[in-house]
Amino acid sequence: MHEVKGPFILICNHVTNLDMIFVACSFKEYIYFVASEHTFRAGFASRLLRWVFDPIGRTKASVAAGTVMDMGRRLKAGHSIGIFAEGLRTANGLTDKIMPASAKAFKIFNVPVITYKLHGGYLSHPRWGYTIRRGYMEGEIVNIYSPEELKKMSVDEFDEAINRDLYEDAYEWNKDRHIAYKGRRLAEGLEFELVACPKCKALNSLKTKDDRFWCDCGLKGKYDEYGMLSGEGFEYDNVTDWDAWEREYIANLPDYPEDKILAKDEDQTLNRIDINHNTITVDRGVLSITSTKLQVGNTVIPLSNISLYDIILQGYLLFSTKDGTHYEIHDSKHKFAGFLYYLLIKRYKP
Numbered sequence: 001m002h003e004v005k006g007p008f009i010l011i012c013n014h015v016t017n018l019d020m021i022f023v024a025c026s027f028k029e030y031i032y033f034v035a036s037e038h039t040f041r042a043g044f045a046s047r048l049l050r051w052v053f054d055p056i057g058r059t060k061a062s063v064a065a066g067t068v069m070d071m072g073r074r075l076k077a078g079h080s081i082g083i084f085a086e087g088l089r090t091a092n093g094l095t096d097k098i099m100p101a102s103a104k105a106f107k108i109f110n111v112p113v114i115t116y117k118l119h120g121g122y123l124s125h126p127r128w129g130y131t132i133r134r135g136y137m138e139g140e141i142v143n144i145y146s147p148e149e150l151k152k153m154s155v156d157e158f159d160e161a162i163n164r165d166l167y168e169d170a171y172e173w174n175k176d177r178h179i180a181y182k183g184r185r186l187a188e189g190l191e192f193e194l195v196a197c198p199k200c201k202a203l204n205s206l207k208t209k210d211d212r213f214w215c216d217c218g219l220k221g222k223y224d225e226y227g228m229l230s231g232e233g234f235e236y237d238n239v240t241d242w243d244a245w246e247r248e249y250i251a252n253l254p255d256y257p258e259d260k261i262l263a264k265d266e267d268q269t270l271n272r273i274d275i276n277h278n279t280i281t282v283d284r285g286v287l288s289i290t291s292t293k294l295q296v297g298n299t300v301i302p303l304s305n306i307s308l309y310d311i312i313l314q315g316y317l318l319f320s321t322k323d324g325t326h327y328e329i330h331d332s333k334h335k336f337a338g339f340l341y342y343l344l345i346k347r348y349k350p
Contacts, residue, residue, distance in 0.1 A: 004029060004144070006080035008112040009071075011102075012139075013095045013166045014084035015121025023082055023116060026139050031082040032074050034067060068105050075109050085162065088310065091127040091193045091339065092243040093170035093227070095163075103159035107150050115142040115165035122170040123181040123227045126239070128193040128314055133225070135181035142166070171227065171238045180225040186211040187223035190239070192315040195340035196246035199233035203250075204263050204340055250343040256291050262344055264288035265336035270296035273326040287329060289341055291348040294319075296329060303349045311338040319345075 006029045012019065020033050071081050085098035106113050120137040142165040150158060190213050191206040200217035207214055213231075214220040221231020229237050236242040256262065268287035272280045285297030294301045301321065309319035315338030316330035329338070 004112075004114060004141075007075050007078050008080050008114055008144075009075070009106055009109060010080065010082040010114045010116055011085045011098070011106070011162055011166065012082065012116040013118055013168055014086045014089045015118050015168075015170075016089065016125045016137075018125075019084060019118060019121065020082070022118065022121075022137065022139060026116075027080075029080050031080045034071070034081065034083040071105075072109060075111055085166075088312070089127040090122055090168075090170070091239075093122045093126075093168075093238070093240045095166050095168045097163050098159065098166070103162060104155045106162075107153075107155065107158060110147045112147065113145045113150065115145075115162060116140070117142050117166055117168060119168065119173055120170075120179065122168075123174060123179075126189075126193075126227075128189040128191075129186075130189050131183050131185050133181035133183035133186070136179050169240070171240055174226065178226065181227065182225050184210075186225065187213045189314055190223060192335070192337045193239060193339060194242055194246065195337045195343070196249050197233075198236070198242065198245060201249070204265075204337055247343065250340075251347055253344075253347055258290055258292045261288050261290055263337075263340055265334070267334040268296055268329055268331050268336060270299055271328045271330075273328055279328070282327070287336065287341075289344050294341070294345070301327075303345060306345060306349055309342060309345050311342050315339050317341050 004027065008029075010023065010027075010031060012023055016022075020035070024031055024033075075081060085102045086096040087099045088096065090096060116139060118137060118139045120135060123133065124135050124137055125132045143161070145153075145158075145161070153161070187208045187210065190208050194206050194213070196203055197205050197215045197217060197219055199219040200215060202215065202217065205215045205217070211223050212220070213223065215233070217233070219231070219233030221229050221234065223229055227238065229239070229242070234242070236245065265287045267284075269284045270282045272282050274280065283297035283299040286295075288295050292303055294303060294306070301319075305321050306319050307322045309317070311317055314335060316328060317338035318326070318328050320326050
């Protein structure tokens with residue numbers, strides 16, 4: 001257990017739903033964590049989370065000025081703050097870059113900043129997966145930056161340092177360790193992350209069962225206890241490389257006619273999220289996206305009106321419109337690959 005004296009800001013990579021617990025158990029100092037707004041809307045689990053951790057809320061797909069103010073109040077009171085600055089659990093095994101302007105915000109508080117890295121979490125519970133796998137996780141302090149050091153660093157230098165400290169390649173880390181992550185239904189949920197078929201180039205076509213995955217075009221494969229892929233119709237042996245290909249492929253899709261539906265999913269619900277974490281149903285029906293609009297039921301949202309967007313859990317889609325309204329699209333009984341819609345919005349949003 002680490003005995004670092006607070007107050008401090010701890011920044012950690014984000015790999016599992018239980019990261020908050022893993023990190024809290026690694027430090028003697030009590031840490032108040034920044035948590036995504038959706039965690040306040042999970043019924044009993046939310047009430048338990050708020051009772052145990054009293055987290056600071058942050059709305060995904062929105063500007064988090066209020067979050068920064070809340071962090072400042074708690075640091076001024078002598079408390080330590082923990083934040084998963086990527087804002088989203090890794091789904092491909094690589095640490096994403098921290099959210100824009102994070103480094104600038106961390107510098108203004110005049111307290112030490114600790115970078116902390118978790119290893120093995122992605123293979124233990126990938127964001128797209130349904131099940132937790134038995135394996136191994138560990139965490140380590142990478143750096144402790146004093147207020148004096150931070151004053152000497154530019155915002156860009158500090159941003160680069162944080163991203164360097166937190167960077168993790170799950171497959172590279174396990175390459176020599178060769179740790180097995182055993183469990184059931186290992187491949188199920190891959191369709192929420194692998195959203196383009198490298199053989200036929202179809203979108204939203206992958207299907208999964210137990211440790212197997214396939215596409216109707218003839219592609220088929222297996223996901224093993226080391227997180228590796230093998231099979232026919234593709235050249236990738238891990239999720240990271242397949243994901244890199246599909247991101248580039250979707251980013252270079254042509255300018256289709258405005259009425260061509262690029263992806264659709266039945267039985268989805270469009271919810272508006274208010275300032276008190278209440279969920280208000282706006283519409284329900286077929287979710288679809290074209291090169292110019294997102295639609296749920298009869299409600300149409302022009303891509304040009306979307307200001308920020310993100311995904312949570314296995315792929316629920318969240319977005320904010322230019323008037324500051326926050327929305328969420330999901331249905332617990334009919335899950336869909338929100339990541340695909342995320343990539344299509346990124347490609348076609350003007």
